Amino acid sequence: IFNYPTLSWADMGAVGWLVDGAAIVNQVVLQRTSYGPYSRAMIRICKEESFHQRQGYEMLLTMMRQGTQVQRDMVQDAINRLWWPALMMFGPSDEHSPNSAQSMAWKIKRQTNDELRQRFIDQTVPQLELLGCTAPDPELKWNAERGHYDFGEIQWDEFYEVIKGNGPCNLERVATRRKA
Numbered sequence: 102i103f104n105y106p107t108l109s110w111a112d113m114g115a116v117g118w119l120v121d122g123a124a125i126v127n128q129v130v131l132q133r134t135s136y137g138p139y140s141r142a143m144i145r146i147c148k149e150e151s152f153h154q155r156q157g158y159e160m161l162l163t164m165m166r167q168g169t170q171v172q173r174d175m176v177q178d179a180i181n182r183l184w185w186p187a188l189m190m191f192g193p194s195d196e197h198s199p200n201s202a203q204s205m206a207w208k209i210k211r212q213t214n215d216e217l218r219q220r221f222i223d224q225t226v227p228q229l230e231l232l233g234c235t236a237p238d239p240e241l242k243w244n245a246e247r248g249h250y251d252f253g254e255i256q257w258d259e260f261y262e263v264i265k266g267n268g269p270c271n272l273e274r275v276a277t278r279r280k281a
Contacts, residue, residue, distance in 0.1 A: 104268025105186055108179075111164060111172070115179035117157020119187035119225070125150045126221045127191060135208035158228065165232050180229070181237040188252075189260040191218040197257070222250050
């Protein structure tokens with residue numbers, strides 16, 4: 102699903118923080134699933150992903166606190182481009198997910214795509230604010246009644262194009278693989 106260019110050093114931090122952060126939210130709940138080998142493997146995988154997430158966030162925090170205005174602008178630009186793809190990593194909304202219900206019934210998955218996405222947003226927005234950055238979502242706001250952040254509609258057409266092999270970097274990725 103993640104098939105996007107990295108244009109600056111800030112992108113490396115944003116990928117670590119957002120993309121690996123989304124992966125961790127997805128994978129932590131898989132540590133206690135019904136399929137033992139997968140469940141046990143997730144423990145090691147999550148430890149490594151946690152390192153990448155912390156490293157990415159620390160990189161962005163350093164750029165925001167000690168960097169130049171150009172570097173701070175790079176951080177915001179990276180977040181603007183990678184925010185929505187990170188939210189897409191949880192898969193389609195529950196009502197459009199072809200596998201979620203079956204995975205939940207078999208207890209391979211313990212929370213739905215939408216529940217995991219909400220958890221990611223709820224834990225990531227305060228970190229975003231600490232950075233001094235904003236998400237590229239004008240509808241993002243705290244909803245005290247629900248105890249969660251409300252957020253805008255994800256552009257699922259982009260998601261489906263990426264998984265069909267039409268992502269922004271797909272041709273380059275395939276060409277590199279063929280050359281190798």
